[in-house]
Amino acid sequence: MSSSGHVLQIGWHGHALMALQAQGREVTCVLRPRDLATAAKHGNPERHVVVPDTNNFEDVLSGVRRRGLDLGDFELVTSANEYCLVTASVLARLAGCLGMPVTAAVALRDKYVQKDLVRRAGLPVADCWTVDRLADVGLASSDRPLVVKPPAGAATRNTYLVRTKQDLVDLLDAEPLAFGGPWLVEEFVEGRELHIDGAVQDGRLALLAVSRYMRNVIAIQSGTFLASVVLRPAEHPGLYGRARELTAGVLAALGHHDGVFHLEAFLQEDGGLVFGECAGRVGGGMTRDAVAWSTGVDLLDAWAHTSLRIPFAPEPRLSAGTSGWLHVPAPAGTVLAVPTSDEAREQPGCTLAAIEVQPGSEMPDTRIGSDVRAGRVVIVGDDETHVEERIRGFVNWFGARVRTTAGPSGDE
Structure with a gap:
């Protein structure tokens, strides 16, 4: 070497x-x-x-x-x-x-492979299988909701919630799908969706931060915005303990011993966690920035250290409040007017802002994928509730000022 x-x-x-x-x-x-x-x-x-x-x-x-x-x-x-x-x-x-070991890389990309490994490790995960064509999905009954998606997709693109047989018929009758198959089919998991971000070195968790999506990611398909808030360990000690236990078990099952991770899980009513999926990269949106604000640790610095096998033992400096991030929504169409990044940073709690569209550019439909947005911002506040209130306020402020050929933006 x-x-x-x-x-x-x-x-x-x-x-x-x-x-x-x-x-x-x-x-x-x-x-x-x-x-x-x-x-x-x-x-x-x-x-x-x-x-x-x-x-x-x-x-x-x-x-x-x-x-x-x-x-x-x-x-x-x-x-x-x-x-x-x-x-x-x-x-x-x-x-x-x-x-990264080849087997770990494949497991971190292919959602069927990772769920199979996690299930074999005895960890809670939705039942799943693959089909070559969408027409082969089938539904055992109308009350068995399923999620169908590419095995190695990302950003919820080409991902569909199928609650009834009619939903499947409607999907098959729609315009030709961008993804042709094969498809991963999994049972829909109820519960609040969390994302767990951090770093692992030599099989040891070196950093872990738990965040909660304001709405589960798949809800973007109904037009809601995508945002999350970092949860403070002192206020959620039990949840952090369960998240650490689940994450350590998942990473061991996938063979991911050195690097960063972005893991999603569903919080059940009894407090248990059900594994969703895991990626071997820094989380999307402004996850890196929100985690850095709340912990003082840069996930990409963690990625460089752990990838190079340089000892990494950060001491998180927890902030007095907490932070969250938002994918700023806007109506699809040609942008006619939009606030600037500087104006966005003047809004309550906004510490970072990147408005990515400008007059004359095309704004895609945000329902296409979780990576479609008019911009990205980090919002901070005294606690989780305060951050969520400020995020909603930002969405309403921006929506009242952005204009596209489709009309003004609404709130959630």
Whole structure:
């Protein structure tokens, strides 16, 4: 294994690149042509390997070779990108260097594989199976709701809640689906949805933060906004204990011993937790920023340390209040008027804001996926209730000022 201090990063992620550089590493980044303009802002274009598809092993291997490099030159092959985890892990295995184990990468990407491993470990998880075509789903009865989705999807795209046989008929009769199959079919789990974020090193949980979605993620399909609030350990000691126990068991079952994780679970009425799914990356939205505000620990710094096997033992500095994040909603259509990021930061509790649309740009339908938004903000407050109130207030403030060809935005 090389100790050269050179890292091969698959897929563009500017903040991840900087986290690796902060550890004194030289980073060669494999990226797509469309990422070049953004990557150029970070300098070092000689360290960029441009390929048609960062998930294609042939493209990546050929691109590295064209640059006169060899996989054996690298200490670590890694990715902070959801869709590149398996590619990076296979290349690390070929290089004989540090990287995520291939079996762990597959388990962290394929939801059927991970749920099967979690079930075999004796942990609570919904029953699930796969079908080759959506028409093969079937429903045992009208009162058995199911969720169907791609086995290795993300951001709730191409994910459907099927409560009745008629729901399935309507789905099959709709416009041609963007995803053709095979499909993962799982029993719908009731309960409040949580996300558990942190880092693991050498099989030991080094950091764990529990957050609660204001509405379960699948509710975006009915038009609600996506937001979550970080829960303070002192106010939820029992929940944190159960979350730690579930997370440790899941990561062990998946073989994910070094890296970061974004795990989702459902809180039951009796206080128990049912596993939802787990990714081997930093959570989406502004999870990183909200966790950093509440704990003082940067998840990407944790990712760099644990990926490089540098000892990581942070001492979280819990804030006086707590924080949350919001994917700012707006009606679909051409944007006619929208508040600026500076105006957003003037709203109560808003510490970070990135309004990503501007007049003339197209706003997609937020029901498409959990990553569709007009912008992202971090909101802080005295406690969870205060943060939730401020998030709702922000949604109403923004909605009264944004205009698209579809009309004004509403609240939740």
